[in-house]
Amino acid sequence: MPSMSAPSEVSDPSAEVWHYDGRSALRRSARLTVDGDDGFRLVGDGVSDERHAFAALTPADADGDRRSFGLRGRPGWRIGLAAPVPPEIAARLPGAQRYGGWIDRLGLWRAAAISAMLAAVAVAIVLQTPALLARLIPTSVEQRLGEVMVGDFGRTGCAAPAGTAALARLAQRIDPDDPTRDIHVVKLPMVNAVTLPGGRIVVFDGLLQAARSPDEVAGVIGHEIGHVRGRDVMESLLRQLGLSVLLGGMEGHVGGYTNALLATAYSRGAEARADGYAIRLLDEAHVSPRPTAAFFARLAKAQAGTERMFAYLASHPLSDARAARFRTSAKADAGYTPALDPADWQALRGICRGETNRIEWRF
């Protein structure tokens, strides 16, 4: 740069660099010379001498070569400086990047702590809001969702007329105030009962056969009615959805296990609430809770035994505490009567006799 002032030769700091221009693979040697306060030029054989701003340099990689820089908007363009970089130039070069963006600015530990707090808040929101949200969703919407998800599963189940009538009487006995109940029996050998999206309760025939009295069935149905009233199915659907989106970035298994763990923790709470609801229904209907307690105790004892018991255990984790809760809710002088008379009880157990649904190939 021709200049009138004599000392300009000394005042412009410069350094040796190697250089790729991003157009050809040739490695060139050049001299980087500071030009003005915030720019530089490269001078060398076959090197373009256009002026670049120091601010246009991309940060070096802290894990790699800390004295090698790219140029924004020019892929492949690189310079690398030799060991002692003159301080005038070093001061103008961008800082190295390690973790990327804001973590470098905050520092690793502070960034990790802030992230952990945000993550905790996010998880808490996703775990807590479904309970509120589920109650805001109209029943009609949930029923339509249930239609989409499970169709008429259960509705076309066992329908022996006497049994259906007995089932209706049992439901009316323990839950007299709600005409919209939707309870069905399907002919499957599992000892289980489920509440489906949309509030449909499906009792499996295996449970009716494993039960020793109508009071035991009444307790189980009371529990499922508790799930329907608590909107528990909708709540767990929303929670699952939230968790799977939130943990979607995690490595497959890790995310899945965390998700299952958190969901299980919450489903225990829902089970306990449904038990409380069942106990209240039984008490109001003057049906003894002791048989239900005995039923749970029997299942818990058979835990290692018959395989078909597992279905109920998986969805309704049993414990002595649960059975005990039903047992201790019994009152001495409550005047309990059986949930169904013997004839109705026989009819209910025979609900799957005769024409029932068959699984066939349909389009």
Add this chain to the structure above:
Amino acid sequence: MSDPSAAPVRAFRFTGRWQDYAPIAFTNLLLTIVTLGIYTFWGRARTRRYLWSRTRFIDDRLEYTGTGLELFLGYVIAFFVIVLPFGIVNLAIQGTLMRGHQGAAAVTGMIVYLAILYLVGVARFRALRYRLSRTYWHGIRGGSSQAGLGYGWRYFWQTIVATFTVYLLMPWSMVRLWNQRWNAMSFGSLPFRSHARWQPVFGRFLLFYLLPVILFGAVALLVAAIGFSGGFDGPRSTVPSPGMVLAIALGGLAFYIVFFGVLGLIAMTFYAAFFREAVGATSLGSLDFGFEATTRDWILLYLGNLALVVVTFGIGAIFLQYRNWAFFIRHLNAYGEIAVDDLLQSRERAPGQGEGLLDAFDVGAF
């Protein structure tokens, strides 16, 4: 300046040390956990920046310029374009099943499976193209003129052909797909060329293919022999004694370990041969590649990885990417010359986002 035969130095060298990589691996793990997994994309980019920067080819190191943001965006796009629609279709299939339309559900499921097969092919191609486009050497990057849609079809029908021949044509489809994938790639102004053949690796594949049949037959014979020689003599009660149950369980476990252990080892002999053939048949300009890992090397890598993960209760998994890359580079070689004066920048368009599609299917790029 670039004549590898003049020096005893290998064309590819890996100069990383696990002690240097450990801080990267552990901080990646920490940040991934506290961000509920979101950092994993940035962590992966950082790992690659390290591994590439410790990989020297002839006279200079490689450079990886992909960013976590690109990988993240790729994942988000794949989530909305692939994962979400497939999730909804899955729900619909369940609904159809619940209504008793098993036939319709089966047909829909089949269509979904075929669509995924096609997309996996596209994903593999695009992941390789993306990685090449972010790999720089001497300021030059790789790329491809294709987007992978055509490769997706080839992957689709060749996999189906291999399936219909009870996987007998597996080597044929693997080798052809390798050639088709690499023949569509380029580095700078030079195209990759690959002409691998399936015939040289077919013998080892047959060994791998037939061994389970032979092993199974042998065990069946053995069981029959014990049965006839009176091993199960005595009053045949329906409840076997605890000792008998234990013996059967241990026998089953031993069979399981031997079966899959031996099968795994045989699979390694095939895999080693396949990789040597495939990489050895690949070239870039006047540069021929070679891969020198023997079956023994592969087995040691595999056992080392297994031991690392088991001994550290899974935490060692954060070092697997490092080990695999180091293994790959240490056995990769190149012969011939590369004329840096003639090597010009790639003219192919660089893809905007990362390997989201591949992430969505959880498959590897190579």
